[in-house]
Amino acid sequence: DTAVSQTPKYLVTQMGNDKSIKCEQNLGHDTMYWYKQDSKKFLKIMFSYNNKELIINETVPNRFSPKSPDKAHLNLHINSLELGDSAVYFCASSQEGSEQFFGPGTRLTVL
Amino acid sequence: DAKTTQPPSMDCAEGRAANLPCNHSTISGNEYVYWYRQIHSQGPQYIIHGLKNNETNEMASLIITEDRKSSTLILPHATLRDTAVYYCIVRPAGTGGFKTIFGAGTRLFVKA
Numbered sequence: 001d002t003a004v005s006q007t008p009k010y011l012v013t014q015m016g017n018d019k020s021i022k023c024e025q026n027l028g029h030d031t032m033y034w035y036k037q038d039s040k041k042f043l044k045i046m047f048s049y050n051n052k053e054l055i056i057n058e059t060v061p062n063r064f065s066p067k068s069p070d071k072a073h074l075n076l077h078i079n080s081l082e083l084g085d086s087a088v089y090f091c092a093s094s095q096e097g098s099e100q101f102f103g104p105g106t107r108l109t110v111l
Numbered sequence: 112d113a114k115t116t117q118p119p120s121m122d123c124a125e126g127r128a129a130n131l132p133c134n135h136s137t138i139s140g141n142e143y144v145y146w147y148r149q150i151h152s153q154g155p156q157y158i159i160h161g162l163k164n165n166e167t168n169e170m171a172s173l174i175i176t177e178d179r180k181s182s183t184l185i186l187p188h189a190t191l192r193d194t195a196v197y198y199c200i201v202r203p204a205g206t207g208g209f210k211t212i213f214g215a216g217t218r219l220f221v222k223a
Contacts, residue, residue, distance in 0.1 A: 003215070004154075028121070033208065033209075042215070043155065043198075043213040044213070045211065048208055055209045090154050095206050096205070096208055097204060097205050098149075099160060100157065100211060102154030103154050105152050
């Protein structure tokens with residue numbers, strides 16, 4: 001069973017479009033995260049979310065928004081996609097204070 | 112910015128121990144040392160973490176110096192599948208998940 005899953009694995013879209021990436025964890029964790037890994041391979045945290053608090057990295061444009069329908073899901077919505085949004089996006093989860101478990105990543109390409 | 116310094120790359124012969132160093136001279140008393148690795152095109156994978164004492168699990172050992180300003184991750188018998196980027200991270204205990212800051216890491220090449 002996959003602990004942290006993401007869909008889709010690959011996403012190719014045009015500039016200006018709106019898209020979503022879904023993430024689900026079956027570990028019963030209370031906190032989920034989104035990371036962005038750019039072409040230079042640096043992994044940067046975007047959001048941290050549990051049922052109490054959303055923490056946003058101040059460098060993330062407000063075109064990006066996390067949506068959590070329930071404790072096991074944290075989806076990433078991106079509006080008005082730009083070329084610079086092309087990257088691999090990783091979802092992760094943890095029981096707060098413990099190690100994070102990462103999903104397989106979603107490679108987003110904006111044309 | 113990452114609070115750790117790691118060599119950009121290292122080589123290791125298959126079957127030998129891989130010793131990956133990490134400097135964290137500004138570590139605070141309540142901060143843990145975490146190690147993750149990222150095998151090509153996959154999500155990062157947790158390896159081990161520690162506060163003061165040395166730690167060992169099925170994957171690796173973590174040696175932390177007494178002053179806690181540096182640590183070493185040891186893969187006792189490296190295999191080709193251990194080729195990956197290894198990240199050393201310091202972060203607070205408790206609500207520190209958001210402060211899991213990944214630096215550039217060490218790219219470990221395990222050679223046959």
